[in-house]
Amino acid sequence: MAVSYMNYTSPSTQFTYDLSQNPFFKKNAQNYINELSVYQLNTLGNTSLLDIYLSSGGIVEPHYHQNATELVYAVSGAAVVSLLNPFTKELLNFPIKPGQVANVPQGGGIMRLRRRTIRSCSPYSTPRFPKRSSVPIFCG
Numbered sequence: 001m002a003v004s005y006m007n008y009t010s011p012s013t014q015f016t017y018d019l020s021q022n023p024f025f026k027k028n029a030q031n032y033i034n035e036l037s038v039y040q041l042n043t044l045g046n047t048s049l050l051d052i053y054l055s056s057g058g059i060v061e062p063h064y065h066q067n068a069t070e071l072v073y074a075v076s077g078a079a080v081v082s083l084l085n086p087f088t089k090e091l092l093n094f095p096i097k098p099g100q101v102a103n104v105p106q107g108g109g110i111m112r113l114r115r116r117t118i119r120s121c122s123p124y125s126t127p128r129f130p131k132r133s134s135v136p137i138f139c140g
Helices: none
Strands: 023-028 030-038 048-054 057-062 070-076 077-083 089-096 101-105 110-114 120-124
Touching: 048 057, 070 077, 077 101, 089 101
Parallel strands: none
Antiparallel strands: 023 030, 030 048, 048 120, 057 110, 070 101, 070 120, 077 089, 077 110
């Protein structure tokens, strides 16, 4: 969705951004997250993106998004995206590999377990992320 207040004729209008310039979290050289939000790309609107790198055996601790939907897209590697269905309270597990997606609806709890090294991009239906201190911790 376009940003309604954006002046697209302004010289400050941004249409591209290098995600490697905005690290969101880093455990080490194999486990890190880069972030893209309206703060980096002012034309982005009401969405945001995390570019996630996890090494083999790593996990992201369980968490949920009370105000956003998360779409996990596997760029490389493989993973199992586990989520707690907020309506049925059922734990669901979805193996994904390159080119596949798993959708985590708003309010759905999520824990991503890694079988092999994975790189995934996760767009969110929210314009920005919480303070960096509340980022899920990498384990493994």
